[in-house]
Structure formats: structure tokens, C-alpha cells
Amino acid sequence: MIKGKQIVVGITGGIAAYKAADLVRQFRKRDAAVDVIMTRNAQHFVTPLTFQTISGHPVFTDLFGNYQPEISHIALADKADILIIAPATANIIAKIASGLADDLLSTVALATTAPLLIAPAMNTKMWENPITQDNVKKLKERTITIVDPSTGELACGYEGKGRLAEIEDIVDKTLDILTPKDLHGERILITAGPTHEPIDPIRMLTNRSSGKMGYALAEASYRRGAEVMLVTGPTTLMPLDHIHTIRVTNAFEMDKAVSKHYKSCSIVIKAAAVSDYRPKKSFREKVKKTHKTLTLELERNPDILYKMGKNKGSRFLVGFAAETKNLISQAKSKLDRKNLDLIVVNHALQNDGGFGSDSNEVTLIDYEGKVETLPRLKKTELADKILDTIKAVKAEKKATAGQKKATDSAVKRKNR
Numbered sequence: 001m002i003k004g005k006q007i008v009v010g011i012t013g014g015i016a017a018y019k020a021a022d023l024v025r026q027f028r029k030r031d032a033a034v035d036v037i038m039t040r041n042a043q044h045f046v047t048p049l050t051f052q053t054i055s056g057h058p059v060f061t062d063l064f065g066n067y068q069p070e071i072s073h074i075a076l077a078d079k080a081d082i083l084i085i086a087p088a089t090a091n092i093i094a095k096i097a098s099g100l101a102d103d104l105l106s107t108v109a110l111a112t113t114a115p116l117l118i119a120p121a122m123n124t125k126m127w128e129n130p131i132t133q134d135n136v137k138k139l140k141e142r143t144i145t146i147v148d149p150s151t152g153e154l155a156c157g158y159e160g161k162g163r164l165a166e167i168e169d170i171v172d173k174t175l176d177i178l179t180p181k182d183l184h185g186e187r188i189l190i191t192a193g194p195t196h197e198p199i200d201p202i203r204m205l206t207n208r209s210s211g212k213m214g215y216a217l218a219e220a221s222y223r224r225g226a227e228v229m230l231v232t233g234p235t236t237l238m239p240l241d242h243i244h245t246i247r248v249t250n251a252f253e254m255d256k257a258v259s260k261h262y263k264s265c266s267i268v269i270k271a272a273a274v275s276d277y278r279p280k281k282s283f284r285e286k287v288k289k290t291h292k293t294l295t296l297e298l299e300r301n302p303d304i305l306y307k308m309g310k311n312k313g314s315r316f317l318v319g320f321a322a323e324t325k326n327l328i329s330q331a332k333s334k335l336d337r338k339n340l341d342l343i344v345v346n347h348a349l350q351n352d353g354g355f356g357s358d359s360n361e362v363t364l365i366d367y368e369g370k371v372e373t374l375p376r377l378k379k380t381e382l383a384d385k386i387l388d389t390i391k392a393v394k395a396e397k398k399a400t401a402g403q404k405k406a407t408d409s410a411v412k413r414k415n416r
């Protein structure tokens, strides 16, 4: 979602200046264009060359500098989709709060209409000083986003609040600010991960799903303004902040959790790989290797997606399929059988089959049979692509339903 965006990163004179290198790297990794402005004092801590190398552009340091190609402070302010100052000294915070513009960074900050994100970092006493606190309050009141410093051991030897927030949190906040809230008003139920069907207290029947696709969808939906509910099987993934998450172990628990929350949702995305079967008998004690062969009898688990399709109402229902042959025809048949609006299918034998990996190659098929094959994408990017398609197909469906309603009433009126 920040691919192609123009990010301007301002770096000021604090010990944490070196951490901004990772921040710039994170944005470049996501294909955003980054321009860096360093204050004179920031250059005591890190050289512009570091940031020139990481951003791929010359670094701006001087309000009156002769840059090639020529670029003014106003042009920098205008081209920015966002201005991020990290680390921000007490000094730059005070300057912005007072409207001072006495160097390149403070001038760009005053001249830009782009969102401003400030990540302060300083000695605890400087941070707690009522003057700094007043300045921070002033900025917050002007809808400038502050990513508060964290608490811990500081480079100056103090212990307390003042450490630059985690780079990951600054990146997350940036993504949040730059992402249009186009799913606002939607309530999305997402399932993720595998299920564990117990054989005995130690063994189970499961599959290779990591949950990464479902988690990426949950995160992207939340960022795009939707209210998200995640029902997840056992995974090793970090819990997602701000997302209401229900943890389940087996197919029965997943069925129960999904049934409970299904009614209140407008979109349901079933990315979980639920075991089709479970052992008919789950042993209370560990099964010992006393027999030469052992037969496990399996029975069918509830078909959660089928049940949801039957009671779909006006909800938009999305299923996933991993197939080993006849991908399109198998997926189309699943889409019809389960009354889905969209199905996402991938080849379970190609490359790594998408399992556990950070990327996948999928084909999307909608309820009208329209097929779109996507290139291999990171699951985070794929999540946004899937959400884009859901939005488009849902809108199309609504428009078609509206037209049909209008035609039906016209026919009714004519027949009266």
C-alpha cells in the first residue's frame, strides 16, 4: 500500500539517528521512494552518505544548497505524501510547535500539507520537561501524529521514557496513515491457520498451513478501516494488535466460533485450512507401538464453508482452495457447491505450494466465472489484491442486484 508513495524522512541530532537507517530501508523494501533531510546536528551522529546509499538519492542538508537536479524546500514539501521526523529532538519539536523555520527540515515541515509523523527520542528529563510536554500536546492538537518514545535504558545512562519507538511501530503507523480507509463500514470475519485433530494426547492430524495468509488479510483489512474478527487455528505467528482474535484448536471449535460471529459480518474470508477428517476415536492415553500395524478410522469434520454458503444472506463469502490438478475446474466446482462469491486457488505442488512461505501464486475466480491469475506476490501484497477484488466484485454484485430490482419493478408495473 505504500508502493510508489513519496516519503520524506527528516533526521535530527540525537543518538538514535543511526536507527533511521533501518526506517529508510524498511520503506525502500516496500518500494516507496524516500528523500532524506538531515539537520546540521544530525550529521554529527551519522553521515549523509549512509542515507544516500540506503535511499538511493542524495541527502538534503541545506536550505540554500545547490542540489542537482534542482529542488527547493517548497518542492520537497509539495512532493511528500508524508513527512516523518525520526528521531525528533526536543529542539525540532519546539520549533515546529512555534512555527519556526530556520533550517531546511523545519521549513519543509512548515511548508508541507502532507501528514506529519513525529517520533521523538531524547533523555528522560528532556522528555518529561513540561515545556516539551506542552509542545508535544500542541502538535497533537494540530493532528500531527506522535509515535511516543518507549521506556528503557537510554544511551545517556538514564533509565526511563525517551527511547525512539520501535522502527516496526513507526513503519506500521506510516502504513496506517497512507492507507485509504476504503473498507470502513465493513465487518470482516477471517479464519486462518490449520486445525489440530487429536489422535492421542501427543499426536494429531493436521496440515502445513502457517496462518500467514489469513493474518495478512486480517492486518490489511484492519488497516483499510474494516472491523475485523480473526478466528485462528494454532500458529506460531505473533498476535495482531487491535484485532479481535479467537483462538481455536480443532474443526469443531472453529465451526462454533465462526457460527457465533457469522451473523454480524458483511464479508467472510475463509483462509483457514480446516481438516476435512478427524480420527473417529481420540485416545486418552498415549498409543504405544505394540502392534505391527495400526489403523486409524477417520470421520468427516463439519463443512464450515458449505454451512456458511447455505446461510449466506447478503454476506460476501470468500473461500480458499489448494489443488494438485485441474485447478480452475476444481475451484469453480467448489465455488458453486459452497455458494461462494469468490475463490482463491493455488497449486499445492508448485514451488512450495504457498504453505508456510511469505509469498504465493494464486488465481482468483468470481461467482460469474471471471478468472484472474496473479503473479507470485508477497502474502502482504496478495492480501491487498484479494481485498481489492472483493471490493470490486461486491460493488458489481450490488449494482447488478440494483438493476435487476429496477427491471423487476418495471415489469411488475407494466403487468398491472
Ligand SMILES: Cc1cc2nc3c(=O)[nH]c(=O)nc-3n(C[C@H](O)[C@H](O)[C@H](O)COP(=O)(O)O)c2cc1C
Pocket: 011, 012, 013, 014, 015, 016, 039, 040, 041, 042, 088, 089, 090, 091, 092, 121, 122, 123, 126
Ligand atoms: C551526544 C549528544 C546526544 C544528544 N542526543 C539528543 C537526543 O537524543 N535527543 C535530543 O532531543 N537532543 C539530543 N541532543 C541535543 C541536540 O543535538 C541539540 O538540541 C541540537 O540543537 C538539536 O539540533 P537539531 O534538532 O537541529 O538536530 C544530543 C546532543 C549531544 C551532544
